[in-house]
Amino acid sequence: MPPIGEFGRPPSLPDHEGAPVVSPMYWMYELGQASLTPARAFADATRLMFQSPLNPFTTTEFGKSVAASCEVFERTTRRYGKPEWRIDRTDVNGVSTPVEVRTVWEKPFCKLLHFRRKFLRPLRETQPRVLIVAPMSGHYATLLRGTVEAFLPNHEVYVTDWVDARMVPVAMGRFDLDDYVDYVIEMLHALGGHVHVVGVCQPSVPVLAAVSVMEARHDPFVPASMILMGGPIDTRRNPTAVNTLAAEKGMDWFRNNVISKVPFPHPGFMRDVYPGFLQLTGFVSMNFERHLEAHRKLFDNLVKGDGDLVEKHREFYDEYLAVMDLTAEFYLQTVDEVFVKHALPKGELKHRDALVDPSKIRRVALMTVEGENDDISGIGQTEAAHDLCTSIPAERKVHYMQKGVGHYGVFNGSRFRAEILPRISDFIASVEAAGETSAAAE
Template sequence: MLYHAYEINHAAMAPLREAIEANKRLLESPYNPASYTWLGKTASAACDLFESATRRYAKPTWDLHTATINGVNVPIKERVVWEKPFCRMLHFERPATELQKAQKKAKAEPRVLLVAPLSGHYATLLRGTVEAFLPEHEVYVSDWADAREVPLSRGRFDLNDYIDYIIEMLEVLGPDAHIISICQPGPPVLAAISIMSEREHDSLPATMTFMGSPIDTRLSPTLPNRVAMEHSYEWFKENMIYTVPWPNKGVMRKVYPGFLQLSGFITMNQGRHAMAHRKYFEHLVEGDCDSAQKHRNFYDEYLAVLDLTEEFYLQTIRDIFQQHKLPKGEFYHRGKRVDPKKITQVGLMTIEGEKDDISGIGQTQVAHSLCPNIPEESQLDYIQPGVGHYGVFSGSTFRAEVKPKMQAFMRKHFDEKKEAHFQNSNEYLVRSLDD
């Protein structure tokens, strides 16, 4: 009933929102003398604040139209290259002719798959990450679907399906790509690479990078980790799962609603969000448009949330956050145990934030001990000083300090793979001539 109440409340607020919006337009009109007064500006700011607090935020757009390469603006085209009911893989294409003009010399561009978190926010949360990699890489990203928009007839989606999706996306990219797992995807991505390694899969990536990932939440547990342990699996099933109501496309699908996840995000930092909205109100009254727009840009992304399927959410809670099956060696995929020790040919990099309050220090680093058969020279662990969870993969510190280290690591293994491929080709040619 909670989901139905949420929908009814949104519908009931619609007439009031329309009235407030009309009043706001009146107060902001240059033909209205009140718009130039402190009282008029205050009333207009109050209307704006009400509108932003009661709006349902739609899925944001990527808005990535160009990438600057050696001072040249190269156009970007967003294209879907793979799609399943609950995810699609986007490629941010750079036209070859324009790219050649911008590059000083022709060179192979490492392919990067950014696996976005499926934990409440849309993949567009990685807009800044994608933008940072575009000048030097062919960038792909997993764009997860909102479960309330997927008809029940399209089937279920659980953690096993998630792993299968990762493998399929890597198959589309082919061998020697680079996969970057940001936050939540850490365990399923590690499981996917383990499975592919055991199968000696042709599409194994050259490197895998985990950023602020909950691979073993027993280490440096944070508030979200403790909440997962304080409640039973049955409690989550009874209190966090609701049925999608009409008129959503996913009507009758059982989900973990995005608005519940958002309430959890906000509760963790209530004071910070309250202060941000107070400053937003003050900026509107003062006419500080730049600061007000920065606030809008952030919250347009932050308040846009999606639903997770019941089976994916509950399996993640149980297997990853409560029973810690992957680090214990007890994680199974389609009836077969997942063994990260099978990974031997994929470079491993882990990145953590010193002040991360979502994935504590050590939760990502543990990937190195789980993958002991990766050569030491193919592993790199890095802790970024002074940043929290989001600073690990976005913002100025990420662009200035984290990204260059990631690129150097990927480029090193990319070049090594090319050299090995070249040597193997030469050996094959020599044998052919000898024969």
């Protein structure tokens, strides 16, 4: 989870009796959203008017330009809700198979979803079970829709569906990095063992910590393998711009500038959070010119009537611009432990006051995946897990670096499907085969 983009310091509330300084930016954001509601409604009505077949201007360059301008304005100023998974079928052994999404485990800040494939007849061979731990870093778990779709034909898939912190009442309690690790352990227990856990980006650290804690406890439900993808295990290696920001600013800057209370009338009213819209601002600022050009092309394609390109833009930005809030304690602890103190690679990370020791991991195979052009987690940051897991035999360790992909391409897109996923599937299959051989020997 990268910290954020570069921001100026907004005004903050006074510090009363030692209470943390909390910025009112969230309240101002809500006020801005409310004030734009009439303008968005007017723009939408105008767009419909200039797209009506009864309007003589509809087919003219002027009419198309007005309608396109209204849509671009409405899309760039709206708040995007949580996207749907939109996964209702998959192909298994060449057979189109219905998919049912079910919640199989739930706590206040997360649901564990099972993408259950409804077979007409049982498979000849049981397929591996995979727990995909989605990033809790601003976007919803649906960002991994393509990842899930790619795994489904050959795996039984479970995914963590993290809950927007502004939707969790304060009475439900805190959620920090220790809780995250506990959630992962509890989900592995709920699945009953013999599962392969995949940590995508930010979860790499808590997944590695959870497995380390389980091994130290001799937990019988440790996963068969863990696959860490584009994660910040050791951000001292090839640090990126988002890695160095935390060290440059320091924790006091983050506490005073990016933490705000959830405003009324959200269920999480008065909960301290790192707002999703700030995280989104950081994402957009990193590639501002590219996003500006994408919306200029959207306008051109709307005027030209290129429906395919327009729909691709809508699908991507409906997902990209949908963001969720993170609890302040989780965000600040993660920034401090992962990006400032580098606690895990230094052997100083603690879970519930006990040291996290990856060298305790012996029964779990390890695979790491990185992208050559990753500007979030630089090359070597995820591979660092191999140096920490010293007790895993070399033949049960695999590292793969995919050329020509950035951060998103590590877990989604054509190269993920064609080159990365087959290697992950082969790794999982080899672990399964080794487990069967070991069981037969016993």
